[in-house]
Each structure stands twice: as C-alpha cells, then as structure tokens.
Amino acid sequence: MGEAEAEAGRRAATEARDRLRFEEDALEFADQVYRVARRLVSSREEAEDLVQDTYARAFRSWRSFTAGTNMRAWLLRILTNLNLDRGRKVQRTPDLEPLEEGDYYLANKLAASDGEQVLEHDRVVERLSQDGIVSALSELPHDFRDVVVLVDIGEFSYADAAQILDVPIGTVMSRLHRGRRILKHKLADESLS
Amino acid sequence: MSADDPCEKCEQMLQPFLDRELSAVEVVEAEEHLNACEYCRRRYRFEESLRRYVRLTASERMPPGLLDKINQLRGQPEVI
Numbered sequence: 001m002g003e004a005e006a007e008a009g010r011r012a013a014t015e016a017r018d019r020l021r022f023e024e025d026a027l028e029f030a031d032q033v034y035r036v037a038r039r040l041v042s043s044r045e046e047a048e049d050l051v052q053d054t055y056a057r058a059f060r061s062w063r064s065f066t067a068g069t070n071m072r073a074w075l076l077r078i079l080t081n082l083n084l085d086r087g088r089k090v091q092r093t094p095d096l097e098p099l100e101e102g103d104y105y106l107a108n109k110l111a112a113s114d115g116e117q118v119l120e121h122d123r124v125v126e127r128l129s130q131d132g133i134v135s136a137l138s139e140l141p142h143d144f145r146d147v148v149v150l151v152d153i154g155e156f157s158y159a160d161a162a163q164i165l166d167v168p169i170g171t172v173m174s175r176l177h178r179g180r181r182i183l184k185h186k187l188a189d190e191s192l193s
Numbered sequence: 194m195s196a197d198d199p200c201e202k203c204e205q206m207l208q209p210f211l212d213r214e215l216s217a218v219e220v221v222e223a224e225e226h227l228n229a230c231e232y233c234r235r236r237y238r239f240e241e242s243l244r245r246y247v248r249l250t251a252s253e254r255m256p257p258g259l260l261d262k263i264n265q266l267r268g269q270p271e272v273i
Contacts, residue, residue, distance in 0.1 A: 023267050030263055034255040048259055055263045060272045103207045107239040119235040125246040133250045151212065152244065153251055158214055177208060183247075 022062045026055065029072045036076060036154040039137055040083055040146065050086075054079040070160060077164045080146060106184040128191045136186040144179030147172055152180075199226050203233045207240055 033054065038047040057078050058065075065074055110118055110127075118124050140148060150161040151172075158176070162169040206223045209215045215223065227234045 027260070027263065030260055031255040034259065035252050038253045039251055044253075044256065048256065048262075051255075051259065052262055052266065056266045056269065057272075059267055060269050063271065103204050103240070104236045106243070107236045110239070111235075116232075116235065119239045122242050124239065125242045128243075128246070130250045133247055137247075137251055152247060155248075158212065173209075180208065184243075 019062055022065065023059060025071055026058055026062075026075060029075055030055070032072060032154070033075050033079060036149055037079060037083075039134075039149045039153055040080070042138060050079060050083060053082050057082070072154075073156065073160045073164055076150065076154065076156070077166075080164055101181065101185060103181065103184075105181070106188045109188045128187050132187060132190045136183050136190070139186065140179055140182060144175050144182065147175040148179040148183065151176055200230060200233055203227065203230065204236075207237060210237070211241060211244060 030051070034047060034051050037050045037054075038044065041047050041050060054075060058075055065071065107119055110124060137145060137148065146165055147161055150156045150164060151158070156164065158169050158172050161176075162172045165172070203223060203226045206215060206219060210220065210223050227237060
C-alpha cells in the first residue's frame with residue numbers, strides 16, 4: 001500500500017471515529033431536546049417527529065458543528081428552524097403595548113386574596129393547576145412561547161436563546177419579559193378567579 | 194409610580210436576577226434592597242418557586258422508544 005493510500009485510510013478512520021463520537025454526544029441530549037420540543041408543538045406525536053427530523057439532519061450535517069461549542073444549542077437551532085419550515089401557522093407578533101400588570105402581578109393577587117403570609121409558603125404555587133400551566137404555555141403567541149420555553153424549560157441563557165432563534169438579545173429579553181407576564185396573567189385569571 | 198421607587202426598581206430586576214443575567218454590581222444592588230424589604234423578598238421567593246413549579250410541570254420526559262428510533266437514524270449519507 002502506498003504512503004498516500006495509507007494516509008487516506010488513517011484520515012478516514014479518524015473521521016469515522018469523530019462522527020461516532022459526535023453521534024454519541026448528540027444522543028446524550030435527546031431527552032433535553034424532547035422536553036423543549038414537546039412544549040413547542042401541540043402533541044406528543046408531533047414532538048417525536050420533530051425530534052427525529054432534528055436528529056436526522058444533525059447526523060447528516062455533523063461536520064457543520066464546531067467542536068467545543070454548545071451542542072445542545074446547536075441541536076435546538078436545527079429544531080426551531082425545522083419547526084418554522086413545517087409551516088407553523090404564521091402569527092403576527094402582537095404589538096408590544098405595555099402590559100399594565102407588573103412582574104409581581106400573580107404574587108400580589110395571591111397576597112390580596114390570602115394575605116401576605118401566604119407568599120412565605122413554598123407550596124403556595126401548587127394551587128396553580130398543572131393543566132392550566134401547560135395550556136397557558138401553549139396559548140402564548142408563538143414568538144413569545146419559543147423564548148419562554150427555551151429559557152424556562154430548556155434553561156438556556158439569553159445569549160443562547162438569541163443564537164438559537166437568530167434574533168438580537170434585546171428581542172429575547174423583551175419577548176421573555178412579556179411572555180412571562182402574559183403567562184402569569186393567564187394563571188392568575190384561571191386559578192384565582 | 195417612578196423609577197426612583199426602590200421596590201419598582203427591584204421588580205424590574207426580578208426576571209434577570211433569577212435568570213442570572215444581572216451584572217455583579219446589579220446583583221449587589223438587588224440583594225441590598227431584598228435584605229431590607231420584606232415585601233420584595235416575599236415576591237422574589239414566590240417567583241423562584243413559581244419558576245421551579247412551571248419547569249417541573251411543563252417538562253415531559255422523552256417517551257420510551259424514541260431513543261431507539263433516533264439511534265436508527267445514524268450513519269445516513271452526509272450532507273456536505
């Protein structure tokens with residue numbers, strides 16, 4: 001075997017090993033990727049499909065991942081793009097008129113109905129219905145929901161969320177802020193009325 | 194309502210504080226106020242448990258079998 005052939009063989013072996021390692025690393029994130037996907041679409045089946053499409057694409061384009069960067073964010077970027085490509089219903093982002101109620105809205109409501117002391121109890125949040133939380137999330141305008149899900153469920157930083165969604169960090173902050181307020185408003189209306 | 198109201202300022206810092214996105218200086222500022230103000234302290238505490246509760250409630254584990262399906266997607270021809 002010639003030197004050039006041997007070199008090519010060694011390179012192919014290294015690449016095959018790199019690819020295997022990439023796949024193993026990516027698989028480690030499957031559960032975390034699914035948890036985010038599940039809240040971005042309306043059914044479990046859709047979430048499974050979306051995650052499989054994401055991995056199919058990720059495995060095929062593994063070379064475009066830069067080793068040492070955030071692989072979970074890279075996977076989520078593929079996923080959110082695919083979700084858009086699937087023709088997610090186009091929604092106009094509602095105008096950002098200020099929402100009167102501040103960030104203390106839900107806490108204030110609870111305190112007003114049960115007294116300040118109620119806020120001292122860790123279990124006070126358990127009064128909110130779990131189904132109510134899931135449906136309130138699903139009813140958020142899509143642009144807001146993407147950010148809230150990435151940060152609150154996926155535990156991504158503002159910078160990662162900005163990169164995943166390809167929007168400026170200021171947009172992440174304003175959507176997050178407003179999305180959470182809408183969420184709290186819905187929870188207050190539903191659980192405390 | 195004015196920006197000079199320390200509780201209002203504290204309310205504005207609530208979200209980035211819990212997201213760990215405040216600068217060190219801002220964290221100190223928020224903590225100083227929280228140490229002195231029971232009203233805000235209770236609300237921060239509430240918000241923290243709310244975050245945990247939402248995360249726990251809305252986080253659904255991957256269904257069994259999905260990992261196997263993903264595994265079968267390995268080794269497909271590459272996109273260069």
